[in-house]
Amino acid sequence: MPEWLTIVIRALGTLVFLFVLTRILGKKQISQLTFFEYVIGITLGDLAGNISTEVESNYWHGVIAILVWCLVPLLLEILTLKSKTLRIWFEGRGRVMIKDGKILEDNLKKERYTADELLEQLRTKSIFRVADVEFALLEPSGDLSVLLKSENQPLTPKHLGMKLVTEKPTQAVMVDGVVQNEPLAAAGRGPGWLQTELEKLGVIKENVFLGQVNTHGELTVDLYDDKLKVPEPSERPALLATLKKCEADLELYSLTTQNEEAKMMYEACSVQLTKAIQQVHTLLRM
Known part of the structure; x- marks a missing residue:
């Protein structure tokens, strides 16, 4: 067998093996690297590279080494779930860097952190004054x-x-001009409603690259033809305008009627409608 083909086979086998082990170790190994996990990752990468390219070495010896380097952190992770002491030992603990707007210089030295590095971290969070920080x-x-x-x-x-x-x-109820029935059902809508909304917007399904239904049940679309302007959803502003018109009509009726009983009824309804508008005003105006 040619040497290059041997390397390809060994590399593919190592890749699959590492992928399976990574799935077993879980997402935490990817999202949050502690000191120990950082060392594990470097070592695994080095082992994977060696057994993939060094055709003279025993492939299975390398697989065993990788297996050991994966099983040990998996075992330690299980143990640290039950022991806070082990968790602190292997993962470390947090350290307060700023308290009440004041930098704790001793803690900075313990973490070998400079003032510039601390300010850089704050700037990444759009914070430019240490005095604005309560706790870091x-x-x-x-x-x-x-x-x-x-x-x-x-x-x-x-x-x-x-x-x-x-x-x-x-x-996402439409992707590449195709209706996605499951998301459409999850949004509490049906194909008939979708077709009606598209007609209101004046677009056809084939021209829709992406269609989404938001929290309020409104359809927004992104078209293939970017030159076409799609009107913004207007149901909520129209409903708010209608409610305000009804409120004004009730006030007008209460002022113009000569019947005292009707006047009191109109005024009471106007007050109730005013309170209702105040409760939904922010929602309908968005």
């Missing part, structure tokens, strides 16, 4: 977790006393 923790993975002071945190609907609907995943 260097995680075992090397990432910096930051909590801003209350006055520097962004406003949320909760701060403004607004109630929003629970967000649902956006469903």
Whole structure:
């Protein structure tokens, strides 16, 4: 057998073997590398390269070595799930770098961190003043977790006393001009509704590259023909305008009627409708 073919076969076999072992080890090994896992990754890469290209060496000896280097971290991961001491030993622990807007220089020295490196980490999170930080923790993975002071945190609907609907995943109901029945059903819609919405937008299915249904059940599309302008969904703004018109009509009726009982009824309905509009105003205006 030619030497190049031997290398191809060994490399493909090693690739499949490593893929299977990586699936067994789980996603954590990919997303968060601790010091120990970093060493494991480097060693596995070196072993995989050696057994793929060194045709004189015993292939199965290399496979056994890779198996050992994968089974040991798997066993340690199981043990660390049950022991916090082992978890700290192998994965390390976080260290506070900033507290109450002040840098803890001693902790920086322990982590061999410079002020420039700390500022760089803060800038990646769009933070440019240390004084704005309430708390910053260097995680075992090397990432910096930051909590801003209350006055520097962004406003949320909760701060403004607004109630929003629970967000649902956006469903891709059309891809490459083809209707995706499962996402369409998950969005609580049917083919008839989809066709009606496309007609409202004035587009045909064949021209739709991507169609999505958002949390509010509205269809948005991206067309193959980028020169065509697709109107924005207008159902919610139209509903808000209708509610406001009804509110104004009720107030007008209460002012123009001569019947006291009818006047009181119109005023009560107007007040109730005003409260309802206030509750849904933010949702319908978005």
